[in-house]
Amino acid sequence: QVYLQESGPGLVKPSQTLSLTCTVSGASISTGYYSWSWVRQHPGKGLEWIGYIYYSGSTYYNPSLKSRVTMSIDTSKNQFSLRLNSVTAADTAVYYCVRDGGIQHWLSLDVWGQGTTVTVSS
Amino acid sequence: DIQMTQSPSSLSASVGDRVTITCRAGQSISNYLHWYQQKPGKAPNLLIHAASSLQTGVSSRFSGSGSGTEFTLTISSLQPEDFATYFCQQSHSTPWTFGQGTTVDIK
Numbered sequence: 001q002v003y004l005q006e007s008g009p010g011l012v013k014p015s016q017t018l019s020l021t022c023t024v025s026g027a028s029i030s031t032g033y034y035s036w037s038w039v040r041q042h043p044g045k046g047l048e049w050i051g052y053i054y055y056s057g058s059t060y061y062n063p064s065l066k067s068r069v070t071m072s073i074d075t076s077k078n079q080f081s082l083r084l085n086s087v088t089a090a091d092t093a094v095y096y097c098v099r100d101g102g103i104q105h106w107l108s109l110d111v112w113g114q115g116t117t118v119t120v121s122s
Numbered sequence: 123d124i125q126m127t128q129s130p131s132s133l134s135a136s137v138g139d140r141v142t143i144t145c146r147a148g149q150s151i152s153n154y155l156h157w158y159q160q161k162p163g164k165a166p167n168l169l170i171h172a173a174s175s176l177q178t179g180v181s182s183r184f185s186g187s188g189s190g191t192e193f194t195l196t197i198s199s200l201q202p203e204d205f206a207t208y209f210c211q212q213s214h215s216t217p218w219t220f221g222q223g224t225t226v227d228i229k
Binding site: 037046047048049051060062063064096100101105106107108109110112113114115 | 123153154156158164165166167168171172175177209211213216217218219220221222223
């Protein structure tokens with residue numbers, strides 16, 4: 001069974017950088033078959049896909065956030081990370097790390113972390 | 123970006139009812155359409171991938187259909203544990219996008 005667990009500060013000040021890490025257990029993040037994504041959900045709202053990273057380090061970022069997002073991967077720790085800079089109150093959300101099931105499952109998001117709430121406030 | 127539009131946004135139903143939720147894509151996405159269930163305070167859970175393939179462990183009362191731009195999620199006989207919010211999502215083109223969600227509550 002594959003598990004994902006997000007970690008990072010729950011409170012970030014405006015204009016600073018939000019940094020989250022996702023620890024993967026039960027599977028190797030180095031399996032080239034999957035991509036590893038971040039998805040966020042604003043309070044009481046829908047879901048927004050932030051982007052993905054492959055074990056090779058190849059990334060795709062949602063153009064809506066591209067100028068502020070950086071994703072990285074640490075295969076030795078079986079972790080991947082999200083950095084979002086210049087945050088505002090509009091970045092307050094629950095952040096999920098997610099795995100896609102590969103092309104065999106049509107890139108559906110089949111494993112989700114429990115989510116971590118990040119509040120942007122001074 | 124491919125816009126995903128769900129209808130209705132919410133519905134009230136009773137246990138045992140048949141429920142249908144529709145998701146429309148702004149352009150053809152073949153079968154790259156997936157359905158998720160989300161309960162309050164929890165992460166979304168994948169129910170159906172590729173429009174109609176039931177995820178392992180998901181009840182057979184859930185079914186999906188459609189292709190191209192129009193898709194449906196059907197719950198054949200609503201159970202108490204099915205009261206939740208349902209999202210569709212496309213993975214045909216980046217950026218991947220979600221529908222706005224359909225909340226199913228108790229009538």
